[in-house]
Amino acid sequence: MAASDLFDDDRASSPDASRLRPLDLAGADLRYAERAWPRAEADALYVALRDEIPWAPHVLNIFGREVAAPRLSCWIGDADAVYVYSGARFTPLAWTPTVARLRDMLRERHGLVFNSVLANLYRDGRDTVGWHSDDESELGAEPVIASASFGAPRTFRLRSRRTREAALSVELAHGSLLVMAGATQRLYQHALPRRAGVAAPRINLTFRRIDARAG
Template identity: 40%
Template sequence: MDLFDHQLIPVRLTGERQSQIAFWPNWLDNDRADSLLSQAINHIDWRSDVIRIAGKTIPIPRLQQWFGAPKTSYTYSNIRLQAVAFPDWIEQLREQVEVQSGERFNRALVNYYRDGSDSVDWHADDEAELGFEPLVASLSLGAERVFQLRHNLTQERLDISLPHGSLLLMGPGIQTYWQHRIAKTKKVDQPRVNFTFRYMAQ
């Protein structure tokens, strides 16, 4: 685990205020990242959810699962995810992300992009239950995909390639002033799993 080799990327929120993205492109070595990718794909009980757009029911273009305290849930885009208790291997990963980032996390949304046709559209992780200016730590495993950010007012764009085993921490205010996505691509035919760790008070 690479504790020191990281980049701090300044991100403008408003004319007077900035935040940062902390990025560890080589946080996990290849053997550990390979093992976690295989374990995630084969042992997480993946959900296939749907959303309603313009009166039509459409499968979301990825699989997912929500981990946290039992009997709690998380809702976004009218999808309610009942929490699954952290298995020991994800709990260990959560603790390591906390040590690396110096932040506290007690929930994780895990997404499985089966190939480049799976994606997530522009959004922000700004649901009220995540609290004021939530921090999000994102661990990427598998195929390298481009993480795109877009400023809500200026439409400024920022692209970050997320390699296998990388860790990215979005700082305060980024969910308020920016949206992000993983776009579809025909250049990728391999799977990617993304752990996004968050904190919820309840």
């Protein structure tokens, strides 16, 4: 089945849908472009990423037990971009051609420079990621994280770290780009909850900059 069949929708994009526009979230720096990549390009990128990336279970250490996360993942980046998360140490695989092309697009179009990316494959609406902040020391005090989405739309939620109250929900569209910066990780947690009725997969790439000296 073609990507255009899996992710078809009737939404009409506004003329500025490709531009990063600020989202209203107190104290945070959050920007979103609904159509960072035009439909045909997003379809082609989804297929290339699906086929190029060596997807594997994401194993986490939770209370001393190794548990497979409800999604498939791959850590990709420069050789020294080692990432430690939830008790596991991830040594990056080499950049694939399409992931490297997206990294270069982010630098050329938005001036964002990254040396690593966490790729996640959500196979259907049952695959999720729980509440967390990307605040590991190797990401720095105010990390910039660019989240590119291809495939089935899913709801991205944010809540206050202090009160746990819901703060914002964003529908991440096929071909969209969400950039989190400033105090976003310090003030908020984010999650991708289950979504009933979603049978199609979604690929999400969260580009990051790892400081190897801080790990």
